Amino acid sequence: MKIAIGCDHGGYRMKEDLKDYLQELGYSTADFGTDSEESVDYPDFGLKVAEGVARGDFPLGILICGTGIGMAIVANKVPGIRAALCTDTFMARCSREHNHANILVLGERVIGLGLARDIVKTWLETEPGGGRHQRRVEKIRAIEEGCGGGGGLV
Numbered sequence: 001m002k003i004a005i006g007c008d009h010g011g012y013r014m015k016e017d018l019k020d021y022l023q024e025l026g027y028s029t030a031d032f033g034t035d036s037e038e039s040v041d042y043p044d045f046g047l048k049v050a051e052g053v054a055r056g057d058f059p060l061g062i063l064i065c066g067t068g069i070g071m072a073i074v075a076n077k078v079p080g081i082r083a084a085l086c087t088d089t090f091m092a093r094c095s096r097e098h099n100h101a102n103i104l105v106l107g108e109r110v111i112g113l114g115l116a117r118d119i120v121k122t123w124l125e126t127e128p129g130g131g132r133h134q135r136r137v138e139k140i141r142a143i144e145e146g147c148g149g150g151g152g153l154v
Helices: 009-024 042-055 069-075 089-097 113-125 132-148
Strands: 002-007 028-031 061-065 083-085 103-107
Touching (some): 002 042, 009 028, 009 061, 042 069, 042 103, 061 069, 069 103, 083 089, 089 113, 103 113
């Protein structure tokens, strides 16, 4: 499986580490940048990854910035994206099982590389749940369609 990955300057070191780790786990990556710790604007990179996942070019994505907050906000503006900012493995598991998150967001200045690796592994190994979880994700899709599909607010 090929995973889209992107960051701003605040997440560059973690992105580079996670690319190697993902390869160890048997995944390949499509790197949407940035390519250094030189200051850049996180929306530019978050949007590229989110659009790639939303189009179906990649089944999943990972975004990283200093706190993860900015990237999560940007990614969740793209229809079809359910980006989850996770700071521990419990959040990672629940974001996939309960919320069917298709983008994992991490904050390099909030968590260390070891924990980031544990979060990524847990997130990738967790399957989306059915039943009540699927029903709730469908409600999220309906809200999204109502707000962005020309139908106005629900």
